[in-house]
Amino acid sequence: MNPTRRDFMKKTSLAGMALAAGPVWAMEGQPRPPITPPFVMENLIGSYGPWANSLHLDSLPRLSFRNGQFTDLTEWKKLALERVEDRMGIPELGWTPSMTVHKSYTYDGLQIEEVSWQLPYGNPTKAVILKPVGATGKLPAILGLHCHGGNKYFGLRKITRTSDHPHELMVAHQDHYYEGTAWANEIAKRGYVVMVADAFTFASRRVMLADVPERQRNGLSDQNPEDPENIKAYNAWASNHEHVMAKSLFCAGTTWPGVFFAEDRAALDVLCTRTDVDVNRIGCAGLSGGGLRTVMMGGLDPRISCAVCVGFMSTWTDFLLHKSFTHTWMAYIPILPQELDFPEILGLRAPNPTLVLNDIDDALYTMPEMERADRILAEVYAKAGASDRYKCSFYPGPHKFDKPMQEEAFDWFDKWLK
Numbered sequence: 415m416n417p418t419r420r421d422f423m424k425k426t427s428l429a430g431m432a433l434a435a436g437p438v439w440a441m442e443g444q445p446r447p448p449i450t451p452p453f454v455m456e457n458l459i460g461s462y463g464p465w466a467n468s469l470h471l472d473s474l475p476r477l478s479f480r481n482g483q484f485t486d487l488t489e490w491k492k493l494a495l496e497r498v499e500d501r502m503g504i505p506e507l508g509w510t511p512s513m514t515v516h517k518s519y520t521y522d523g524l525q526i527e528e529v530s531w532q533l534p535y536g537n538p539t540k541a542v543i544l545k546p547v548g549a550t551g552k553l554p555a556i557l558g559l560h561c562h563g564g565n566k567y568f569g570l571r572k573i574t575r576t577s578d579h580p581h582e583l584m585v586a587h588q589d590h591y592y593e594g595t596a597w598a599n600e601i602a603k604r605g606y607v608v609m610v611a612d613a614f615t616f617a618s619r620r621v622m623l624a625d626v627p628e629r630q631r632n633g634l635s636d637q638n639p640e641d642p643e644n645i646k647a648y649n650a651w652a653s654n655h656e657h658v659m660a661k662s663l664f665c666a667g668t669t670w671p672g673v674f675f676a677e678d679r680a681a682l683d684v685l686c687t688r689t690d691v692d693v694n695r696i697g698c699a700g701l702s703g704g705g706l707r708t709v710m711m712g713g714l715d716p717r718i719s720c721a722v723c724v725g726f727m728s729t730w731t732d733f734l735l736h737k738s739f740t741h742t743w744m745a746y747i748p749i750l751p752q753e754l755d756f757p758e759i760l761g762l763r764a765p766n767p768t769l770v771l772n773d774i775d776d777a778l779y780t781m782p783e784m785e786r787a788d789r790i791l792a793e794v795y796a797k798a799g800a801s802d803r804y805k806c807s808f809y810p811g812p813h814k815f816d817k818p819m820q821e822e823a824f825d826w827f828d829k830w831l832k
Contacts, residue, residue, distance in 0.1 A: 477493065503668035512531060568583070621652065725772065772809070
């Protein structure tokens with residue numbers, strides 16, 4: 415790949431490109447046109463917005479690799495990683511948990527294992543492991559990170575399919591976000607061991623109603639949990655409970671991203687113990703909340719050789735001024751914006767291969783800030799001498815990880831992990 419070539423979408427005429435199968439590439443040597451026309455962006459905190467942004471977000475953060483004072487990539491990464499880990503307040507979970515296999519069977523051309531492990535707190539974490547039937551030897555592996563989607567009752571089932579009778583809500587979920595596919599199944603078929611685990615506060619790791627004070631339950635219970643109406647009621651309750659969890663984690667000296675990372679790292683520990691996994695060829699990917707977790711896992715854990723972040727890439731300015739109301743409490747790390755912009759967390763993995771996939775009409779972000787995030791990562795990778803290992807593409811449509819985007823992601827994994 416020519417290191418000077420960049421991949422972008424050009425939103426000039428959606429009528430003429432709405433059916434495009436993938437991104438439109440910028441012409442070599444041509445100045446890049448803006449995807450969206452200039453516009454005045456509102457801010458969510460009124461006259462306080464410009465002041466808050468001026469505190470540190472309108473200049474280079476102190477530990478940004480883009481600062482001229484940083485010339486050695488290795489030294490910068492050591493310094494910045496220590497600071498990020500400290501700001502996140504990552505809890506220490508101790509030993510690698512032991513995995514229990516509950517069920518093993520074949521489906522959809524895949525060998526599937528339903529497994530679990532026990533962390534030092536909470537209910538056991540459930541996970542699914544998929545690989546092609548008949549595969550032998552050590553295979554490259556993918557840590558599949560499921561999305562948020564306003565649905566905490568479900569976790570791993572959002573991106574997997576293990577029978578001909580999935581829950582009706584998961585059929586609708588995959589239709590809406592993934593163009594009807596279980597993307598973890600599809601990448602496994604290409605010759606990967608894929609692990610998908612329930613994230614903190616989702617599915618098997620969700621907050622159980624029986625464990626909170628009765629006055630906080632809104633009359634709900636954990637009975638008949640698979641009923642769609644009960645799931646809807648639980649998800650509404652869990653959404654309103656997010657601020658309680660976030661505040662409690664802050665008081666405990668940790669953050670939601672820190673707990674996400676600790677539990678995802680434990681899942682990676684388990685994955686790396688498998689004899690069928692090549693520990694030198696491991697990737698991770700996810701949409702939305704899974705994209706957020708990809709930023710953390712890809713940025714902080716050097717075992718992730720290749721990362722694909724989908725639908726979660728913008729700047730702290732975007733979150734501060736424009737889009738905090740569209741986001742969960744799970745994204746925030748106090749003080750860190752003074753030291754690194756949000757894309758630079760993922761940039762900590764430079765020079766390792768990184769793909770970012772965005773949607774032009776994604777209501778969770780503004781286009782100017784998504785574009786600025788891309789420029790930040792491109793600059794980090796260029797300074798690291800690895801421009802050919804970073805790629806960003808913009809696709810038409812709303813927040814999603816559809817088949818054309820999946821195809822690009824899977825090809826990216828094949829390129830760097832095979």
